[in-house]
Amino acid sequence: MNNHEHDSIDILIVGAGISGAVSARLLAEKGKSVLVIDKRNHIGGNCYDYTDENGINIHQYGPHIFRTDSEEIWQFLSRFTSWQKYTHKVRAAINDKEVPIPFNFTSIDILFDAQKAKNFKEKLISKYSENNKVPILELKKSDDKDLQKLAVFIYEKVFYHYTLKQWGFKPEELSGDTLTRVPIYTSYYDGYFTEKYQTIPKHSYTKMFENILNHPNIKIQLNTEFKNLKNIKYKKIFYSGPIDEYFNYKLGPLPYRSLNFEFKTLPQKQFQNVAVVNYTGQEPYTRITEFKHFLNQKNEKTTIVYEYPSAFELGKNERYYPIPKQENEQLYKKYLQLAEKEKNIYFIGRLGEYKYYSMQSAIAAIFELFKELNPV
Template sequence: MRCLVVGCGISGATVARCLADLGNDVNMIEERPHIAGNCYDFLDDNGLTIHKYGAHIFHTDNIEVWNFVSRFTKWYPYQHKVLGLVDGHYVPIPFNLNSIEKIFPSTIAHRLENKLITLYGYNVKIPILELRKSGDKDLSFLADFIYEKIFFHYTLKQWGLTPEDLDPSVTGRVPVVTSRDDRYFQNRYQGIPLLGYTKLIEKMLEHNSISIKFSTKFQNGMEQEFDHIFYTGPIDEFFDYEFGELPYRSLQFDFFTFNRPYFQRNAVINYPCNYDFTRICEFKHFLNTNSNKTVISYEYPKNFIKGQNDRYYPVPSLEANNLYKKYLEKARKDKKGITFLGRLGDYRYYDMDKAIARALEIVKTIMKNI
């Protein structure tokens, strides 16, 4: 086939490479002047790898996804840990048994730990909204404390909505964990590409059957030039906002360089209740880079405003999902030669491994049906 892939992010790059490996001719267009989408990173003047659009940590239990990506990179075996500032203490996030012991007096902490393990078991992830329904007085106190100190204000800043107004999959991403594992993810495979995400995707797109045009938008009429189109851009924009704009959250990053080896104790520290930013990222931790300077970013969530900033996160609410379904139905009915995918095309909050898995499956399905 002669294919067009719209977007050179992780989803588009995966589709493009799989299509090319199967003998198809792949043309790619990208609005930005670079590949890798929001995964884009670069080496600064200090030799530090900077994630321009926010911290990205690869993690998966999917061996097919891991093997595919590992064709294009070696890995630094990074295990991601997040701290949150709670009542003046830096505690592990998600909230776990270690977090409880850092916050509460020992007698209260031990009572709460014993009740959690007795009721739910050890090494179990409990969604915060489920914990609030436990019916136990002590656990209700704990749930209300964590809800207020960790979830409520952070969620308001991140999404502009309360936890109850979001899809449960979002609040379930940061549960209460009945273990002492301080890692943010427990997946079998975790890491940072040794040369960065941009180099990974650059390697992925190194194929004689793949060509790329940068600073190029999709235009009506391109459908006639190709056998199939894989569109990773916003689905509502594709249909000229016929049913209205899908809501997104955007991010503003303020970067600072300091003449010191480190700014903070680990890569990411969350500020659920303090300040207007949600977190501070210090990039040198990801690859354990040795430097006398360090670069950090303050991260401020914003509403997406067309023409002013970039789309980052689809808003996972019932109203937004219903609007997306209208576009999906129209795509299925009127655009059979176009497949929509990625965070913007599927209007889903994908982790990188889930986006890759979706792209791999799409190519299998399309090639099986031609």
């Protein structure tokens, strides 16, 4: 992959993350000439990974697990990578014990005495049936006093401090669906996700992105800010940078949450039993990830990362998560109105659409856009 000189192309793509890369590939396969730029020195956006000096695959911007139920998305990505099957398991440190997250019957068995645990499990099964996924908000509204107590326990021990740390706001200050997303499993299922496909690219995310972008119609130029791009003619832009930045923040900045990552390499084979342990109490970090679990790597050393959420400050750190508050969504809608007046530009991705996209939902949105735009 080289940086190229190119003064006239069909489409400019801003951002080499999953939204930009998938768009580039679809456009290239339709015969368009495409230039992908990114201000970073690598492709892959926040999915970027690399191998460290101990041979361990590291996700530079935090742990990424690919998951989907969509055959279309699965077939598409499988053209560019083979996969390491991986069932994501998360534990939380609660009352000095490690329990599965989402909360399940094992979590109940570990945290409550046998009689109480039996009672909770029986009531959950009779009310919601076995092998179900119940939002804790629904549990909180239950007419059964014991189930209400269980919901309050989970809310306080698993959700409250974690949310406060993660977002800088109390759960009730955030938009409704944040709480509705937190489930309890009425079973012993201890996977974090329930999608059919849960995997990690076998030869790294970055290799998968290289393959997506490896097409004669695609050129890539890294270390390039959109605003500094000069002397290039293009007919259309697919823009996966921040929408507020594009409009020079004229309606005010869209708020984001940022993260500080503290990486540590330790002289031991294993640090924790699963890839991710959440810290739901007063600790300043939200989770610790041990990377070697993802590709089942057997190295003498191990690398872990602590995640410390922090406020996003322009020019000082990265935008990671759009903050799910109603006023932010309203501000975004005002930017969207400005965007609709622009010609020949499509705002895509997490930053362009100010959406908390997973990889699969970012790809689904691109597929949708291309169906609408057909022919581009």
